[in-house]
Amino acid sequence: MPDLPLLPTPNDPRLTRRISGTDQTGTATEISVVEERPLTIYLNRQEIVTAMTIGDYPEYLALGFLRNQGMLHPDDVVTAVDYDDEIETVVVRTERETSYEEKVQKKTRTSGCAVGTVFGDMMEGLDGLVLPRTEVRTSWLYALAKEINTTPSLYLEAGAIHGTVLCQEDRPLVFMEDVGRHNAVDKISGYMFRHGIPAEDKILYTTGRLTSEMVIKTALMGIPVLASRSGFTAWGVEIARQVGLTLIGRMRGQRFVCLSGEDRLVRDADPASVPEEDRKSRRKSADVS
């Protein structure tokens, strides 16, 4: 297991590029821009999907994607994860053929694309799911938001990227970023699967919106608390209430809204003592749209 916390590496030269342009006055300018490259994920002999990603942690992305789509089960034994950066593919190999491969073969005879199917499978996975009633303190949430927003990141370096952080109490453990909102979550899921990290005492913090898919993924990962600086959709809230996920949105400075799990929220911090975000942090989220 890598040393924790696992933080962004904004100075990694493979992740950003200097690009020249002109500003509003016509002056030549050079800016840091995040990379974006295709990664094709295979499960054994089956090609599954091509994701657009920043390209760090391809192995975690592949494992997490397959886990979150229900294509890999908790008891599947992964025998190898082979990444080939030249042909931009990653192959996840399992001890037994997974039941998913059979399912894909069967379903795609009648259905053009597995995506619809897979979404249905994700919803099915929620049936009967009830998350542990883990308490979360508002003092942790405020501490996490502040630390995450000021940690050096690709976002602060180049913008146009999403961040998702696996946390325990007031400590960020694994901070992933990606051009795709879902990739960042999938990389965390892959990390947890690979290293057998328990979920029931964790908090997931994201810069992105709390849409249905984000809520479903968090719930299927078994994480009982999801917090975001952004907004949410009606269906996202509905699913969170159904599975007992504590859902916190619009976290900015001292403000937040709790949409689900009020009875599991321990209000131990005085919001008035939390400073408003400075202008830099406000701009921060503005670029991630």
Next chain:
Amino acid sequence: MPDLPLLPTPNDPRLTRRISGTDQTGTATEISVVEERPLTIYLNRQEIVTAMTIGDYPEYLALGFLRNQGMLHPDDVVTAVDYDDEIETVVVRTERETSYEEKVQKKTRTSGCAVGTVFGDMMEGLDGLVLPRTEVRTSWLYALAKEINTTPSLYLEAGAIHGTVLCQEDRPLVFMEDVGRHNAVDKISGYMFRHGIPAEDKILYTTGRLTSEMVIKTALMGIPVLASRSGFTAWGVEIARQVGLTLIGRMRGQRFVCLSGEDRLVRDADPASVPEEDRKSRRKSADVS
């Protein structure tokens, strides 16, 4: 053709819902939240994809999705677009079987999901594509940004939603919003296809990031100018330069960066005369992440 401009309808009761929660002080609060629902798109007898959408304009979304994926060609004759809101499906029917259906049937025998394939097809569509050398005035861009940011919208009502606007000179023509960044663009593409709107004199403005897929879609739609208040990825810039798309990013108040097409940009406005965005507009984009 509907009367133009076609603007958002934030008061449409099908698009938002009041949801109760508690704020940081523990006070009960009620907020407007956007809806999100699945829509399954069929091309004739072939199921293609299930998209998560806010649910307005399902017919335009279906047509535009199929057009942007290269599954419908400009000369395909659409005989019907049947939307069934009870089972949340839309079926696009064409005079002849499209070549795409055959392709899906063939490819999915070896490939689990058409998404990778389709992305490859989109890239192929760029081969040899050169957009018209349409000029764009900075005075239009400033006027558009101001008007779009202050037009009543679901964004201003409920947040957590993306907007994309088809414009001509300094006039917004079709303003679409959706929980999915790509859905908003697809709805515009569907509108243009359905009503035979020429592309070569248009500007596409979006609140979202200029990723490769967004740039590819705009180019395939034949629109020569793409502007955004958000950032961009390196590959997005590369593709824009390759096809001659004028690319403007990070438009906020008087600021912007031109990444591609400087020689087609007519700098007829004095940036110093453009007011900085007020606090409300700054927050605006912060919620769309």
